[in-house]
Amino acid sequence: MYTGPSSGDNRFAPIDLSAAYNRIIAKLDTQDGSDRLVANKHLLLTGNHELWGLPFVFGPNDGNANIIVLKEGPVTINFPQPLHDRQLVFVHAADFKVNSAAEDGIIRPMPGTPRLGETVCEYKLHYDDNTTATFPIRRRYQISEFQVKWGENSFEAVKHIKPRTMQANSDIPRGISPSIPWGQSQLRTTFQGFGAVMHHWLYALNNPHPEKNLVGLTMQPIDGTALIFGITRSDLSSNPFNWEPRKKVRYQSESEKPALNPYGDNPNIRIDLGEVISVSPALHYNHATWLDNANPSLPHPARNEWIIEYTAHPEARLILEDGPVRAIELHELEALPEFESLEPxxxxxxxxxxxxxxxxxxxxxxxxxxxxxxxxxxxxxxxxxxxxxxxxxxxxxxxxxxxxxxxxxxxxxxxxxxxxxxxxxxxxxxxxxxxxxxxxxxxxxxxxxxDRVLPWRQRGWVTADTHVHFLSPLTALLEGEAEDVNVINLLTSQWGEMFSNLGDFDGKTTIGSTENGGNGEYLVRVGTENRQHILGHISLLGYEGSMILPLCTGGPDESPLGDALEATVTQWARQCREQNGLAVLPHLPNPRAEGAAAIVLGEIDAVEMCSFENKGIDPYSLSDWYRYLNCGYHAPAVGGTDKMSQSTAVGTIRTYALIKDAPFTYEAWMKAVRQGVTFATYGPLLEFRINGYEMGSMIQLTDSGGMLDVVWEVSSVTVPVTRIELVCNGELKEVHAVDPKKGSYAGHWSVPVKQSCWIALRIRGMDAEHGEIIAAHSSAATIIVGGKKCFDANDAVTILEQIEGSTAYVKSLATKADDRTFKHLLMTLTSAHRALHNRMHQHGVMHLHTPADDHHREHPGHGHDHGGHSHRH
Structure with missing residues (x-):
């Protein structure tokens, strides 16, 4: 185990104890010490060591290592040359001493374990003028036992292993196995004595007369047994184990090697009488463009420049191995051009x-x-x-x-x-x-x-993140308020054998509401995300009563190995709505399978645009969503982050929903989402109306169609807007290019309509990191001409194929539960397949069937082509 660098200087020198050794460690028995000591003698230190940056010599590491056992009488050491060092640093320990308890188990009096303040021995310094200085060596002060109860450490001595900085397990490079449990690694620091079973204690005895000639040392047992392993003399100005508060320096390395590494047994940066706390890249913010900028670039690491944080004794040395090995006195760093001390x-x-x-x-x-x-x-x-x-x-x-x-x-x-x-x-x-x-x-x-400069909240718009994991409810409430997200949906779920936020779900409480002691402006509601790795996921928000189970089903990724398939996305969504909840198809489109059936059967209240990689609304997600709109399905857009770590802020993409003529409550928010008066955004805010109707509306026109008056308003104080687009049936209908510096825009279009369609507003903006992104998208307004719903044959075929694929999975690879459950799953999929298939028949659509789902027998007399599994109606 690495315990410190080699000093290689004259600050310290081990003292030769060979003339005073009186035992061989390997031969210790119960005449020499306690049973507990003898049982652990193989763990006692031998050989040469660097402890807390000081060198010690403990005798040969060959099974014949010697030791001083201070038990029967005094041991005296005469120094060959007079010493003038400020400290003598001992590595020693007291043998175990057991407290006696009364019959009731209570110890009276209670001295602790080890016994606080009890004098084990005395150390006496001899000077050549025949004067002496005597020091009592007491348990839990200058010495302690090899093993101590937690919380009963020493006041003036330290365990022989110094505290170290360490990486969290998740930061360790791939291929290197963590040496400690995951949870403990989150501390990012060890503690003194970490990893040792038998603690050897380091005590710096202060020489009261360094100006005199120190010629000898006598160690006298008093009460109990002490073991002395080694002594090193030190001429430091103060106690070597008393480190100063943390400091930082900026270091410009000339090396092209990878990052400085203070971790593990082979660091390339370390401090002998202290510890490097962290090494992080110096960051360049380009303050000239960062200050007063609404959307600046993120900082980038400066080339080979590092911020080194450390805690150390003032006379410590920094050892660098990013090139030729250098040992630099800390107090000399400021004189070197590559170092710059940062203001504490x-x-x-x-x-x-x-x-x-x-x-x-x-x-x-x-x-x-x-x-x-x-x-x-x-x-x-x-x-x-x-x-x-x-x-x-x-x-x-x-x-x-x-x-x-x-x-x-x-x-x-x-x-x-x-x-x-x-x-x-x-x-x-x-x-x-x-x-x-x-x-x-x-x-x-x-x-x-x-300064709140945009009035969307005043107009009745409330914000929401439909998809958050792993936060505590009160942390979610704080983060929601800080990010100005009015509704945080915190979702309980399952990952293999792990569950999240289980105890936070009760099916009734809206945290932050006035009835629960909050201000009513920022709310947290715990729902569930129910998941299946092939068929899909479904976010079940705000439902009442018992938790909808199973949370996950069908085996990995989501549920444990061996889990049978017990539910479909459609069944989960239906149950949520029966319990007065909101069913949202999350992170559209993936997992891209049975969600199609849930939409076809009308069990989905909204579809979610997500924030993966924070690159704006994904065109692939929009492509999938547009298919459903093209076939006339009501699918409002919401925004959710799927936040699982601090690398995603709540509300990075969020839902805006308009609540009109009612107070803001969680129930009112759900109602607005169901109606589709929503948009999803990374920053730009919008409003648009068609013939006076809000987005999400269904507008009826006569057989001849008509002219639509589209009025819109867009503003942004975060992401600069570059283009405002009107989308009709997934195609670009109108474009309005804007000056990104202006920030607020308004306009209108007159759009002639002859056939049923849907229209929505799409906003592009300029992100400092990723260039132009799709920054916001409204829900669609549906235009019904002559009573006929939208229907696109090609999109309908792709949706049907998803349902057929889901059916094929249930029949072939899914781990089957009991027959009744299996049949129920198939019945759900079959009903969705039949609903869409019948619409395709009505519109005379030709499509191919997979062999497993060829249903030509359902329609005798329709003139099917049985040879190729295709038919035209």
Whole structure:
């Protein structure tokens, strides 16, 4: 095990104890120590070691290693040359001593384990002027036992293994097996003594007279047995185990090697009398374009530049191996051109975020960094937020190298003196703030004002994320308020043998509602995402009563091995709606299978555009959605993130739903979604009406059709808008190019219609990282001409094929449950197949059948071509 670098200097020197050894470790028996000690003697230290950066010599590592057992009488060591060192550093330990308990199990008096303050031995320093200095060596002060109860560590001695920085298991490169459990790795730091069974204690005895000639040492047993392994003399100015608070330096490496690595047994950067806490890339924010920019680029790591954070003794050395090995005194770093000390973050400052109109504090997403781009977390926030799946233990957001914290209106920071850079964001209707502030030694508070500049909430629009995982409900409430998302749907689900948020579901409580003690403006409701790896997923929102089970079925990816298929997406959706819930087809289109049947049977209330990779609304998702609209199915659009880690912010893509003529409640929100008065967005906000009707409406025209008056308004304070498009039956009908700098736009089109169709508004915008994206999309308004619903033959065939494929899976590969369940599954799929197939018959559509689903016998007399499984009606 790595315990410290080789010092290679004259600060320390081990003392030769060979003349004082009185036992051989391998031969220790119960005459020498306790049964417990003898049973663990093979774990005692032998050979040469570096402990906490100090060198020690413990004798040969060949089974004949010697030791001093201080038991029967004193042991004296005479130094060949007088010493003038400031400390003698001992590696020693006390043998076990058991407390006696009364018959009732109570120990009286209670000294603890080990026995607090009990003197084990005395160390006496001898000077050549015949004076001495005597030091009692007491349990839990200067010495302790080889094993101690948790919480009964020593006050002046340390365990022989120093605390180390470590990677979370998810950060370890592939191919390297983690050495500790996943949960413990989240600490990112070990503790002293980590990994050892038998603790050897290091104690720095302070020489009170370094100006005198120290010529000898006597060790006298008092009460119990002590074992002395080694002594090293040190001329440090203070205790070698007393480290200073963390500091940071910026380092410009000339090496082209991969990143500096402070982890494990072979680090290429380390500190002997201390520890490297973290090494992270120095970030370039390009403040000239970052400040006061509503949509700036993310920072990029500077080439071979690192922020090194460490804690150490002031006389420690930094050992670098990113080229030729260098050992650099910490106090000399500032003199080297490749190093720059960063101002320590010690000034305690409160950052307050206030609404400019009301003056009250408001929750928001807050980011602070220093001159070198180093992230500065709130005192109660993670300095290294974790971006990995299901490791979301804070209220934070990780976007590449850019970290932020969610705060409930105010947060406490320790800031460096000088310039800091602050970013505050709150959803899509409030202008983002990116400003520089100067912290002085009198700064106590920094106040940032937010201006809500877009009036969509005032007009009745409420925001929602339909798809969030793994947060606690109260964390979800905070993040929702900070991101200005009025409704967070937190979804219980299952991943193999793991379940999430099970205890948070009760089928009735809307957290944040006025009836549950909230302000009613930000709500969290726990629903479920029920999943099957082939047939599909379904988000069941806001339903009442018992949890709809099974959560997952049919085996991996979602449920455990050996699970039989017990439900379909359609059945889950139907049950949700029977329990007054909202059935949403998530992350359209995948898994792309039986969701088609649920839409055909009218069991889906909305389809979800998702935020995978944050690259805007995926054209592939839109292609799938347009098929259903082309065939006349009511499928409003919603936005959901499928948030599973801090790398996704709640509401990155969100739903806007219009609630008219009613107070905002969760039930009113569900009603608005069902009606389809919604749009999904990454930032731009929109309104549009057709002949005065809202999106989601069904507009009836006579057989001759007519002229549609399309009126629209678009605004954005986050993503710059580039184009506003009118989509009709999936095809581009009208385009309005805009100046992205303007921010707000309005217009109208006159659109002639002769046949049934659907129309929707599609917004393109410019994302700083990904270029132009589809940034927003409204739900569709349906135009019915002469009473005939939309129907596209080619799209209908593809939908039918999905249903047939789902049926084929159930019949062939799905693990079957009992016969009744199996038949029920097939009946659901068959009814969807028949419903769409009958519509195709009505429209005279030719299509191919798979052999498993050839249904020509259902329609005798329709003139089928039996040879090729195709027919025309």
């Amino acid at each position: 973050a010690t000034r305690r400052v409160t950052l307050r975020i206030v609404d400019l109109k009301s003056g009250s504090t408001v929750a928001a997403k807050l980011h602070v960094h220093g001159e070198s781009g180093e992230y500065i977390a709130p005192i109660n926030g993670h300095r290294l937020p974790n971006p990995h799946w299901f490791e979301d233990y804070g209220a934070e957001h990780v976007q590449g190298h850019h970290f932020s914290a969610y705060v409930p209106g105010a947060a406490e920071f320790k800031l460096p003196l000088g310039d800091i850079y602050v970013e505050v964001t709150k959803g899509f209707e409030t202008r983002p703030v990116r400003r520089r502030f100067t912290v002085t030694d009198t700064t106590d508070t920094i106040e940032i004002g937010l």
